[in-house]
Amino acid sequence: MxxxxxxxxxxxxxxxxxxxxxxxxxxxxxxxxxxAIATDVTTSIPEPATTPSTSEAKAPRVLPYFIGRNNFGAIPAYHREKRGGNLKLTILKRAEGDLMALKQDLKAALQLSDDEVSINSKTRHIVVDGHKRLQVLNFVKTMGF
Structure with a gap:
């Protein structure tokens, strides 16, 4: 009540x-x-914007992967420490689709070697060596997620 x-x-x-x-x-x-909910019927419908010509319009880049948000609406990138704090990791969760393409794009954007980025095949998480959460968040936001 x-x-x-x-x-x-x-x-x-x-x-x-x-x-x-x-x-x-x-x-x-x-x-x-x-x-009792009163609705305003007098609202006007916005006019559609003029469509630019095909040479001016850029087609949105279709990515083969998708990165979802967590329950709080944040990008799910986390720091982890293992081996008593000596091994520092960054984990990117909730990735769907082609994880190999995501790994390659992330590796190229952060200028990492192939050994520094891996995919956990059971949990489908992207694991990056080192505490690079801010760089991963920047990459994800620039990709439009």
Whole structure:
């Protein structure tokens, strides 16, 4: 039950006993709070923008992979430490599609060697040696995710 301060101001109380169908289901006197929503019908529909010619328009780059967001809406790149803190890793999660293409693009963007970027085939995570979370986030944002 919402506290009194969080209840909507424009609510009206309807009685179930006045409805003959519901009074058979819910005998007795009940009150249910319903919300009346007013919509503005006078809003205008925006005009479509003029389409530029095909020479001016750039087709969006279609990538063979996709990087999703976590439950908080952030890019899922994390720092991990293993072997007592001597091994520092950056893990990129929630990648879908062609992970080899993502690995190659990430390797080229961060100027890393082939040994420094790997794919965990079970969890489908991209693992980068070193704490490079900010560089990975920058790469992901520039790719449009």
């Amino acid at each position: 919402l506290s009194r301060s969080l209840r909507p101001v424009t609510a009206r109380v309807s009685n179930l006993a006045t409805n003959p169908i519901r009074s058979a289901v819910f005998p007795g006197h009940f009150s249910i709070r319903t919300i």
